[in-house]
Amino acid sequence: MAGGPSPQWLQQHAQLTLDRVLPRLHATFGHADPDAWQVYVTRLRANFHHLFGLLHHLYGDRYDFFYHLEQILETTARLYLSRPADLRALDAARESDEAWFQSQRMLGGVCYVDLFAGNLQGLRDKLPYLKELGLTYLHLMPLFKAPDGENDGGYAVSSYREVDPKLGTMAELSDLAAELRQEGISLTVDFVFNHTSNEHEWARRAQAGEPDYEDYYYVFGDRTMPDAYERTLREIFPEARAGSFTWRPDMGKWVWTTFYSFQWDLNYGNPAVFRAMLEEMLSLANAGVEVLRLDAVAFIWKQMGTNCENLPEAHMIIQAYNALARIAAPALLFKSEAIVHPDEVARYISTQECQLSYNPLLMALLWESLATREVKLLQHSMAERFRIAPGCAWVNYVRVHDDIGWTFDDAAATRLGMNGYDHRRFLNAFYTGRFPGSFSRGLPFMENPRTGDARISGTGASLAGLEKALREEGPEQVELAIGRILLIHSVILSIGGIPLIYLGDEVGTLNDYAYRDDPAKASDSRWVHRPATDWAHVARRHEPGSIEQRIYGQLHRLIEVRKAHPSFAGSAMQVIDPGNGHVFGYVRQGGEGRVLVLCNFSEHEQRVPANIVRANGLSYTFDDLVSGEGLALGDDLVLAPYQFVWLVAR
Ligand code: GLC
Numbered sequence: 001m002a003g004g005p006s007p008q009w010l011q012q013h014a015q016l017t018l019d020r021v022l023p024r025l026h027a028t029f030g031h032a033d034p035d036a037w038q039v040y041v042t043r044l045r046a047n048f049h050h051l052f053g054l055l056h057h058l059y060g061d062r063y064d065f066f067y068h069l070e071q072i073l074e075t076t077a078r079l080y081l082s083r084p085a086d087l088r089a090l091d092a093a094r095e096s097d098e099a100w101f102q103s104q105r106m107l108g109g110v111c112y113v114d115l116f117a118g119n120l121q122g123l124r125d126k127l128p129y130l131k132e133l134g135l136t137y138l139h140l141m142p143l144f145k146a147p148d149g150e151n152d153g154g155y156a157v158s159s160y161r162e163v164d165p166k167l168g169t170m171a172e173l174s175d176l177a178a179e180l181r182q183e184g185i186s187l188t189v190d191f192v193f194n195h196t197s198n199e200h201e202w203a204r205r206a207q208a209g210e211p212d213y214e215d216y217y218y219v220f221g222d223r224t225m226p227d228a229y230e231r232t233l234r235e236i237f238p239e240a241r242a243g244s245f246t247w248r249p250d251m252g253k254w255v256w257t258t259f260y261s262f263q264w265d266l267n268y269g270n271p272a273v274f275r276a277m278l279e280e281m282l283s284l285a286n287a288g289v290e291v292l293r294l295d296a297v298a299f300i301w302k303q304m305g306t307n308c309e310n311l312p313e314a315h316m317i318i319q320a321y322n323a324l325a326r327i328a329a330p331a332l333l334f335k336s337e338a339i340v341h342p343d344e345v346a347r348y349i350s351t352q353e354c355q356l357s358y359n360p361l362l363m364a365l366l367w368e369s370l371a372t373r374e375v376k377l378l379q380h381s382m383a384e385r386f387r388i389a390p391g392c393a394w395v396n397y398v399r400v401h402d403d404i405g406w407t408f409d410d411a412a413a414t415r416l417g418m419n420g421y422d423h424r425r426f427l428n429a430f431y432t433g434r435f436p437g438s439f440s441r442g443l444p445f446m447e448n449p450r451t452g453d454a455r456i457s458g459t460g461a462s463l464a465g466l467e468k469a470l471r472e473e474g475p476e477q478v479e480l481a482i483g484r485i486l487l488i489h490s491v492i493l494s495i496g497g498i499p500l501i502y503l504g505d506e507v508g509t510l511n512d513y514a515y516r517d518d519p520a521k522a523s524d525s526r527w528v529h530r531p532a533t534d535w536a537h538v539a540r541r542h543e544p545g546s547i548e549q550r551i552y553g554q555l556h557r558l559i560e561v562r563k564a565h566p567s568f569a570g571s572a573m574q575v576i577d578p579g580n581g582h583v584f585g586y587v588r589q590g591g592e593g594r595v596l597v598l599c600n601f602s603e604h605e606q607r608v609p610a611n612i613v614r615a616n617g618l619s620y621t622f623d624d625l626v627s628g629e630g631l632a633l634g635d636d637l638v639l640a641p642y643q644f645v646w647l648v649a650r
C-alpha cells in the first residue's frame, strides 16, 4: 500500500505488541491448561506478524487500535481454550495432512435441513442415504434463527448462536457434526457475515438509537451519502427495491442493504464488528463446523466512488479471519462464495484466504455449452482459468440454491467472435424457454428493466430439458434430457476439485411452482428450485427403468469410479483440443494414472480423430471407465449424443 508504514516498522510494532499483550493474556488464560496455552502461543507467534499487518492496514489509524487488537487476541485465546478436545485432535490431524480435501474420494452435497428432512433429528435419520451416495462433505444451508416469513432462505440471520427452533438446537447441531465426522463427512455451514437480519440484537439496538450499534451498520440521516454511493453501485436485487439503501421510518434513517431490505450490511470499518463476528465464527468452529461457506464475500467492504465489490480490504478481512482461524481452530476451512467476474473469483483463493471456492465459471459455461452445443468458450476459459492456487481446490457444481448468472469474461467471448451482452440475452432467452426450440424450462430471476439484465432459476433437470420432455414431448427427448444431466455431472465429477451435488439433482427433481402460493416466497423465483424432498420420488431410484433410477444409478456408478481412481485427485487438469467444436476434452493426471475425458455436448453423433485420441491418451487401446468396455482405435472415436468417456490406457 502506497504511503503505509514500512515493513520494518510493522515488524517492530508487531513484536512490541506481542510482548505487551502476551503476559496479560497469560495471566487470564495461562494457568487452567498450560499445554493448551503453549499451543496457543506457538500458533499466535507463527501468524501474528501477518495478522498485525492486515489489522494495522484496516484499523491502524484509529486512536483505539491497540485496544481492539488486544480484544481480538483475547477472543481468540478464550475460544481456543474452550475448543473441545475432539476438535483439537481434528486440528492436529488436519495440520499433518493439509491435502486431505484433494482426495478423489471427496464428494459434497448441499441441502436445506427443513426441506430435506424436516429438522436436525430428521437429518440424522437420513444419514444412511447420504452415505449411500458417498458424501464426505455436507453443506447445510442457513439453519440459524431468522425472521418469520421472508428471510431469504435463512440468509438473514438473527442469531449466529441459536439454531432456528423449528430445526433444533445448537446442542443437536454439535451432536450432528460429531456424528457426521465419525462417518467421514465434514459439516459445512454458511458464515453469513456481510449482513445480519433486521431482527438481530445488534440491529434492534441500532433501531433503538444506541450509537455504538448504529456503528455496526451503515446508517445515514439523509440521502446525501446514499446518493453519493449509489452513483457507482450495481443493483444486486433490483426486484426488491431500487438502489442499495432502505428507509427506516421508525429510525428516520437510511440503512445500507445490498440484498433484501431486511438484510443489513455490517460495517467492517468498525473493528468492534470485526471482533464480534470473529467470536461468531470461532463459536461455529467450536460447534464442530469444518468448512465455513463465506457468503457474499465480494460485498464486505465499502469505499466511496467504487462499486464496493471485491475491494482490497475485503480480502484483508478474510485473510485476517483466516490467520485467526489458524490460531484458534486450524481445522477450519473457508469456501469463498464470489459469484463475480472470473478474475475476481480467483483473487479470493489462496491458503491464506479461502482454501476452497465455488467455480461459478465452470458452472455457467456447462450450461452455456448445452444451450449452444458448442464448447469453444468452455474450452478456452478452462484452459486459461482452471488452474488454482497451490493447496486450494475448486468446488465444482452444476446447480445450487441460487440463480445462474452468466459470469464469463467478455474479452474471452470477444476473442471467439461473440458479443458478451448479446450472448447473455440469448442464454436468458434460452433458459427461460423463450428462445424457439429451447429444451429448457427456467424462470428469470431479478430482471432489471433498467439494464436488461437477468439471471436464471430452475432445477438442473428442468433446465436440462426433462420437464419439457416429460410433459410435452416423449421418450426420445427424455433420453436426451437424461443425457444432458449426466453429461454435466460427469464433468464436475472428473475435472478436478470437490464435486458438489445439489441434493435432489441426483434423482432428477423438477421445478416446483407451488412457491407462488406462499406470500413469503412468491416474489423470489429461486424457490422454484428449492422444493421439499419427495422421499417417494427418491425411493424410486432403485426401481429399474424409472427416470430416477436411470439418473441416480449412472451417477452413483460415476461416483464410485471417481473414488476408485487416484488420477481424479487434486486439480491438475489439461484442456485438449479434440478437433471437434462440440466435444470438450481434458486429461487428468494424478499420481501415476492418466485419464482422457471426452464429452459430446450435442444431440448428434460426433467424431474425434483417432490420432488425437492416441496423442492425448498415449495409447492405441483403452478402457472406458464409464461404460466398463474396452476400446481399440482403428478409426475415429465416435461419441453418441451427449456421450462422455473416461479413457485409461490399457
Ligand atoms: C448469497 C446466498 C444467496 C443470498 C445472498 C444474500 O449469495 O447464496 O442465497 O440471497 O447471499 O445473503
Ligand code: GLC
Pocket: 236, 295, 296, 297, 298, 337, 338, 339, 340, 402, 403, 405
Ligand atoms: C449476486 C451475488 C451473489 C449471490 C447472488 C444471489 O450475484 O454476487 O453473491 O449469490 O447475487 O442471487
